[in-house]
Amino acid sequence: MPELPEVETIRNELLLWVAGHRITQVTILDAKLVSGISVEDFRRRLIRQMIDDIGRRGKYLIFHLASGQSLIMHLRMTGVLLLNLKKADRYARASFQFSNGVQLVFSDRRRLGVIRLVKDASDIVGKLGPEPLSKNFTPHVLAQTLSKHRIPIKAALIDQSLIAGIGNMYADEALFAAKIHPLKRANNLLPEQIETLYRSIREVLGSAISSKGASVDTYVRPEGELGTAHFSFKVAHRGGKTCSVCGTAIQRVLVRNRGSYFCPNCQPG
DNA sequence: CTTGGGACCTGGCTGC
DNA sequence: TGCAGCCAGGTCCCAA
Numbered sequence: 001m002p003e004l005p006e007v008e009t010i011r012n013e014l015l016l017w018v019a020g021h022r023i024t025q026v027t028i029l030d031a032k033l034v035s036g037i038s039v040e041d042f043r044r045r046l047i048r049q050m051i052d053d054i055g056r057r058g059k060y061l062i063f064h065l066a067s068g069q070s071l072i073m074h075l076r077m078t079g080v081l082l083l084n085l086k087k088a089d090r091y092a093r094a095s096f097q098f099s100n101g102v103q104l105v106f107s108d109r110r111r112l113g114v115i116r117l118v119k120d121a122s123d124i125v126g127k128l129g130p131e132p133l134s135k136n137f138t139p140h141v142l143a144q145t146l147s148k149h150r151i152p153i154k155a156a157l158i159d160q161s162l163i164a165g166i167g168n169m170y171a172d173e174a175l176f177a178a179k180i181h182p183l184k185r186a187n188n189l190l191p192e193q194i195e196t197l198y199r200s201i202r203e204v205l206g207s208a209i210s211s212k213g214a215s216v217d218t219y220v221r222p223e224g225e226l227g228t229a230h231f232s233f234k235v236a237h238r239g240g241k242t243c244s245v246c247g248t249a250i251q252r253v254l255v256r257n258r259g260s261y262f263c264p265n266c267q268p269g
Numbered sequence: 270c271t272t273g274g275g276a277c278c279t280g281g282c283t284g285c
Numbered sequence: 286t287g288c289a290g291c292c293a294g295g296t297c298c299c300a301a
Contacts, residue, residue: 001294059295076295077278110278112295151272160296168294217293257274258294 002075003059004132004165005208005229006219010081011056013222017083017102018063022050025097033093033106034115045117046071051098057125058164070121073106079113081106083222109218128164132201137163139198146186146194153189154182154255157201166201169214169236172261174200176235181269182253182260207232235261 002010026046028039050066061081063071073081082089082105094106094115106113116124129145130137145162146153156162157171166174175182177200180193189197213219213227216237220226230237238250243263251264 003295074295077293078280079295108278109280110293110295112278114296149271155272158294256272259292 003167003170006213007056007059008209009213011054015054018051022099024099027095030093058128072116072124074114076112078109078218081222129162132163139195142198143194149186152183152255153186154260156186168258172236173204181267182255182262
């Protein structure tokens with residue numbers, strides 16, 4: 001599933017292909033992809049627009065257009081952005097052609113992804129919490145945030161309004177690295193646990209970006225290559241396996257209806 | 270207000 | 286082997 005490291009990787013790699021080029025063709029194969037606007041309006045507003053830059057906020061990918069508008073994509077569970085496909089993609093929902101000949105396909109097996117074209121990106125991303133890798137995100141900010149919520153710490157980590165970009169798998173990885181049980185109440189963490197969790201979040205996300213994301217499920221990079229972050233996972237997607245630190249069987253528990261994997265020995269509850 | 274649970278969506282897996 | 290039904294988890298929406 002694309003979380004912050006995967007979206008950041010996509011951003012970095014797409015930039016080289018589309019920044020500074022114009023959109024010349026837009027094909028929407030699934031009208032549901034562009035919610036709140038007709039396919040015709042969407043196409044008309046987008047064609048001939050120049051891509052100035054690509055940004056990322058949380059799990060949102062933001063194409064900054066020279067007109068000042070923003071084309072915002074969210075890949076949700078199974079969305080992928082693919083460059084210059086040689087053959088038709090069974091799950092293609094939209095296709096963009098650029099003035100330099102590049103073609104970009106939005107492919108999405110489960111059709112949960114969305115694209116929005118807005119004048120002000122903050123309409124969409126304004127309610128997100130801080131970027132966990134930014135300077136704004138400090139141990140103090142994390143402590144302040146967690147102190148206000150009695151929800152399970154796992155639920156707090158994946159709440160995008162509290163911290164942006166962390167999803168199910170990196171939340172599990174950060175909690176394992178910090179040796180914190182996923183069901184521990186957010187406001188009950190000790191100061192040293194918050195400090196450790198802060199470092200764990202930054203380390204887990206940073207190293208996953210270095211590995212170009214985790215190719216579990218459908219995630220591939222725009223040119224079709226895989227990421228390798230999942231090879232270092234300690235608990236995420238490791239149900240039925242044993243903890244690499246202590247040998248205890250990895251356990252699964254439901255937190256907010258999300259499967260959460262943890263080591264009951266390293267992360268005592 | 271906070272918190273928790275279901276809907277959306279579909280391919281892949283499980284178990285009968 | 287066939288197939289019904291469950292599961293995955295991103296965000297939004299609604300109810301307690």
